[in-house]
Amino acid sequence: MAKHFSPAPNQSPVPSKPYAxxxxxxxxxxxxxxxxxxxxxxxxxxxxxxxxxxxxxxxxYHEQDKINEKLAAYAKVPQKGGAPTVDWTGLKAINKDVVGWIQVPNTVINYPVYQGKDNDRYLNTNAEGVYGVGGQIFMDYQNTKPGMVDQQTIIYGHHLKNGAMFKQISDMDQQQFFDSIDTIWYVTETANYELEPLFLYYTTGEDTSVRQFNFDTDEAFHAHLNEKLQKAVTKRSDVAQLLPNVKHVLTLGTCDYIEGYGRTILVCAVKSEVATSSQS
Incomplete structure (x- = not known):
């Protein structure tokens, strides 16, 4: 007979994992x-x-600084003031599109100026033909070479956050800094132009009225300048009295990071014309 296991007396059966x-x-x-x-x-x-x-x-930015330093060596800036002396032969050996040199005393602005077949050429291409975050300073392709021939010559430059190129032009929207800049040199192979700022204004990239180079009459030219003067953020205190006899302006354009605008425009006049205006 088969035996069945039974728990010992007073012993409970073992539960099968009751607390698992x-x-x-x-x-x-x-x-x-x-x-x-x-x-x-x-x-x-x-x-x-x-x-x-x-x-x-x-x-x-490092590469941009390198090309800027290399090109700066082709101009000598007098320590006591005066127009830079430029090695045009050396610059043309690098890039024949060079048309001028712009220098603003007491700033970092000291660059050759180029002119391409369009206004895209030197936006992000340097004088050696390779990519550059700041490109080169360049004159509008529709201006007459080498600049200061048309009633308005326009030169463009990037606003780099490290302070290079035309960043300090944008900084002239502060009146104190604007007032500290009393000379801007534009030098070509045949002439030296000593200029000074008249006024600065903001606009947008879509404002096509900025790019006007010649006008039917002197009155139309001065009306254009007066229209832009109404938008001035900073200016000479006597600018309205100086405009009537101004025959040429050098306009410097750069980007800004101001909501609703995007472009900062500085209008400069030849000092000899401004002096004539103030004496008349």
């Missing part, structure tokens, strides 16, 4: 872990991209 803790669903834990890993990878990728972009920007 149920395991969490493996599927939920797996999905959560996958999402966490994906987010971690995305975060690492974004950090790498940000680091690369920062490094690329620093390198671009």
């Amino acid at each position: 803790v149920p395991e969490p669903p493996k599927k939920k834990r797996s999905v959560s872990r996958i999402i966490s890993n994906i987010l971690l990878v995305v975060g690492i990728v974004l950090l790498c991209v940000a680091g690369f972009m920062w490094g690329k920007a620093q390198w671009d």
Whole structure:
């Protein structure tokens, strides 16, 4: 006869895991872990991209500084003031599109000026024909070479955040700094033009009225200048009295980061014409 196991007297049967803790669903834990890993990878990728972009920007500015320093060696600026002396032969050996040189005493502005077949050529291309974050300072392609021939000559330059190119033109929207700039040199192979600022105004990139180079009459030219003067942010206190006899202006344009605008325009006159105006 088969024997049956029976618990000893006063001994309870052994329960089958009455207090076992149920395991969490493996599927939920797996999905959560996958999402966490994906987010971690995305975060690492974004950090790498940000680091690369920062490094690329620093390198671009470094390369721009190098070409600026190289080209600056082709002009000698007198310590006691006066027009820069430019090595035109040396500059033309690098790039025959050079038409002039602009220099503003007591600022970093000391650059050759180029003129391309359009206004895109030197936006991000340097004098050596390769990419440059600041390109080169350039004259409007519709102006007559070498500049200061038309009633209005327009020269453009980038506003770089490290202070290079035409950043200090944009800074002249502060009256104190504007007043500190009393001389701007524009030099060509055949002439030296000593100018001074008249007024500065803001506008947009869509404002086509800025790019007018010659006018049917002197009255139309002066009306144009007076219209822009109404938008002035900074100006000479006597500018309205100086405008009537001004025959030529050098207009310097750069970008700004001011909401609703985007362009800063500085209008300069030849000192000898301004002097004639003030004496009349």
